[in-house]
Amino acid sequence: MVDPVARAGRGLAARVPALVLLVLALAYGFEASRIPYAFASDPLGPRAFPLGLSAVLALLAIAWAIRPGRAEPWPRGTSLLEVVALVALAFLTAWLFDRAGFLIAMALFCAGVAAMFRATLAQAIAAGIGQAVLWWVVFTKGLRIALPAGSWFTGS
Amino acid sequence: MSLDYLWTGFAVALQGHNLLFGLLGCFLGTMVGALPAIGPINGIALLLPLAYTLGVPAESTMILLAGVYYGAEYGGRISSILLNVPGDAGAVMTALDGNPMARQGRGAEALALSGIASFVGGMLSVLGLTLFAPLLGRLAIGFGPAEYFVLMVFAFATLTSMVGDQPIKTMIGAALGLALTTIGLDPTSGAYRFTFDEPELHDGIEFIILVIGLFSISEVLLLLEQQHRGTLQFLSIGRGFPSLATLRDCLGAVLRGAGIGFVIGVLPGTGASVASAVAYTTEKRISDREGTFGKGDPRGLAAPEAANNAAAGGAFVPMLTLGVPGSGTTAVMLGALLLYNIQPGPQLFTERPEIAGGLVASMYIGNVLLLALNLPLVQLFVRMLSLPNWILLPGILTLAFLGVYSTYASTLSITIMLAIGVVGYLLRKLGFDLAPVILGFVLGKVMETNLRNALAISGGELGIFFESPICLVLWALAALVLVAPLLSRRRTITG
Numbered sequence: 001m002v003d004p005v006a007r008a009g010r011g012l013a014a015r016v017p018a019l020v021l022l023v024l025a026l027a028y029g030f031e032a033s034r035i036p037y038a039f040a041s042d043p044l045g046p047r048a049f050p051l052g053l054s055a056v057l058a059l060l061a062i063a064w065a066i067r068p069g070r071a072e073p074w075p076r077g078t079s080l081l082e083v084v085a086l087v088a089l090a091f092l093t094a095w096l097f098d099r100a101g102f103l104i105a106m107a108l109f110c111a112g113v114a115a116m117f118r119a120t121l122a123q124a125i126a127a128g129i130g131q132a133v134l135w136w137v138v139f140t141k142g143l144r145i146a147l148p149a150g151s152w153f154t155g156s
Numbered sequence: 157m158s159l160d161y162l163w164t165g166f167a168v169a170l171q172g173h174n175l176l177f178g179l180l181g182c183f184l185g186t187m188v189g190a191l192p193a194i195g196p197i198n199g200i201a202l203l204l205p206l207a208y209t210l211g212v213p214a215e216s217t218m219i220l221l222a223g224v225y226y227g228a229e230y231g232g233r234i235s236s237i238l239l240n241v242p243g244d245a246g247a248v249m250t251a252l253d254g255n256p257m258a259r260q261g262r263g264a265e266a267l268a269l270s271g272i273a274s275f276v277g278g279m280l281s282v283l284g285l286t287l288f289a290p291l292l293g294r295l296a297i298g299f300g301p302a303e304y305f306v307l308m309v310f311a312f313a314t315l316t317s318m319v320g321d322q323p324i325k326t327m328i329g330a331a332l333g334l335a336l337t338t339i340g341l342d343p344t345s346g347a348y349r350f351t352f353d354e355p356e357l358h359d360g361i362e363f364i365i366l367v368i369g370l371f372s373i374s375e376v377l378l379l380l381e382q383q384h385r386g387t388l389q390f391l392s393i394g395r396g397f398p399s400l401a402t403l404r405d406c407l408g409a410v411l412r413g414a415g416i417g418f419v420i421g422v423l424p425g426t427g428a429s430v431a432s433a434v435a436y437t438t439e440k441r442i443s444d445r446e447g448t449f450g451k452g453d454p455r456g457l458a459a460p461e462a463a464n465n466a467a468a469g470g471a472f473v474p475m476l477t478l479g480v481p482g483s484g485t486t487a488v489m490l491g492a493l494l495l496y497n498i499q500p501g502p503q504l505f506t507e508r509p510e511i512a513g514g515l516v517a518s519m520y521i522g523n524v525l526l527l528a529l530n531l532p533l534v535q536l537f538v539r540m541l542s543l544p545n546w547i548l549l550p551g552i553l554t555l556a557f558l559g560v561y562s563t564y565a566s567t568l569s570i571t572i573m574l575a576i577g578v579v580g581y582l583l584r585k586l587g588f589d590l591a592p593v594i595l596g597f598v599l600g601k602v603m604e605t606n607l608r609n610a611l612a613i614s615g616g617e618l619g620i621f622f623e624s625p626i627c628l629v630l631w632a633l634a635a636l637v638l639v640a641p642l643l644s645r646r647r648t649i650t651g
Contacts, residue, residue, distance in 0.1 A: 032349070036347060037342075037347035042608040042611060043608075043612060044607065044616075046342040046345045049608070050338045053334055053338070056327075057332070057335065063324050064325070064328060067324070071585060075381045079380075082380055083380055083381055087377070091571065094557075094574060095567070097567045106554055110550035113376075113550045117380065117383065127546055127547060135551075135554050145210075147561075
């Protein structure tokens with residue numbers, strides 16, 4: 001909010017997102033035109049609303065491509081690597097969640113995230129183990145919500 | 157006019173457990189408002205799945221979430237004043253005069269004054285909500301499908317003209333939200349739309365997954381990227397309390413701010429951030445004769461603080477009576493009601509007075525609680541601001557995982573949440589505001605259903621949307637809100 005928002009490039013690069021949206025809008029409309037249905041109890045049917053939306057979105061995408069407006073600069077270097085690493089770590093954690101179990105998956109995840117947010121190694125390990133155990137106790141003991149113990153260990 | 161719902165509401169809100177939920181909500185709300193990392197939408201998004209999974213009754217959940225909502229409007233001022241970093245979008249204007257006051261060593265005075273302004277603004281707007289909501293509700297009883305459809309058009313028109321300065325992106329956001337609601341089973345025809353034979357998509361995109369992904373995940377990614385921008389410097393609070401003369405000076409600013417905030421809050425889609433901006437600029441025009449605004453003028457602090465709290469109350473009026481949220485945060489609360497299978501509307505006040513009334517009554521109680529929490533305990537909230545990100549953010553992410561997992565018990569929903577989070581991050585980098593997406597999402601089903609029902613009634617004749625006086629008034633209002641900003645812009649250019 002208070003950060004000065006830099007002007008994004010004026011060239012083609014600034015227009016790529018709008019063109020992606022245009023393609024998506026058209027694909028959405030194409031899919032909408034082939035929604036299979038046997039009957040409809042109303043004159044409009046299930047296709048009309050998404051078809052209309054697709055047209056609106058396509059027009060808006062063209063307007064956006066013509067005037068890209070303000071955008072923030074994309075991250076570069078270390079920042080970009082960190083964002084990509086966090087996203088990858090998060091998807092990996094989702095995959096590990098019921099395989100390795102909540103405790104291990106979340107301890108690794110929290111330690112990794114803490115490290116990215118400038119924790120020292122000791123702090124990161126403490127944050128990982130501390131958060132995982134804290135939330136495990138709060139959820140399974142306090143709130144009585146079952147969390148995965150890990151199919152790799154329970155064999156189920 | 158009957159205020160029976162309010163008495164029922166007080167009976168509900170004063171029950172021990174609901175008082176506790178209210179207090180908890182106010183406390184957590186002040187906290188999330190104060191922390192620059194998380195705003196009210198994040199706080200609500202992360203609490204909602206827990207309350208829902210634990211089987212907390214609907215009225216208690218709403219009391220809890222409402223406490224978070226207006227508590228955040230109190231909390232947002234703390235970091236605005238002491239750090240010059242707004243805790244949430246509604247507190248941007250607070251920094252303009254609040255931070256200079258703190259620089260002059262009047263931090264404590266600024267905090268107390270803004271707390272009092274928040275309280276007055278909040279109380280007046282709950283009063284407005286109490287009186288105004290049943291009236292609007294009575295008007296809404298005459299609404300048929302055609303009127304509701306045109307109402308949605310009006311809502312998107314105000315959204316476009318009021319939110320942000322990039323109307324095309326606001327419209328794209330709303331359209332994306334609408335498009336997301338078309339995924340899943342179409343109940344009228346039994347057709348599966350955009351499900352690609354994936355059973356997980358048959359029920360459509362789940363609300364909680366969307367909100368947590370869009371807001372919480374994208375927020376953490378943005379913070380990760382921005383952490384290189386140097387450390388923040390805390391200003392000391394000092395001691396002091398606004399003098400009677402200062403309070404008297406600010407009275408006009410507070411009342412004007414509250415009025416502006418309430419009206420803007422009622423308008424669909426426009427919440428605290430727009431309200432406080434309009435209140436500040438108005439107050440500057442009226443009172444700033446010596447050019448002291450922006451240099452620590454208490455009136456420049458009081459007006460936006462009264463306005464953002466008043467907007468929070470006003471935003472509930474259309475949400476409860478018409479099912480059209482007045483702000484991004486009330487859009488999430490509307491989603492919460494729908495999760496409990498409660499459809500807001502004029503009947504809510506007569507058929508479910510414990511929910512409508514309980515919520516309204518809890519806001520009276522909540523404002524008193526917040527004033528009591530915020531005046532003496534402000535030091536405690538300030539200390540929370542120094543909680544390092546490496547403790548805070550893993551906690552937020554863990555709660556995001558847990559919220560989605562505990563509601564849907566599937567790791568695929570966590571993956572979907574993460575994917576949505578990445579999209580949310582990209583959209584924010586591209587200059588999008590995410591509130592319109594949520595608004596489009598909570599209104600999409602209603603909009604399409606009413607469009608189709610209206611045309612079913614008329615036999616496909618489009619004339620039905622232009623027949624009733626209510627429709628015509630709504631069309632006119634929609635045209636007005638779209639044209640008005642253009643006209644005022646022209647006047648400032650020529651003048």
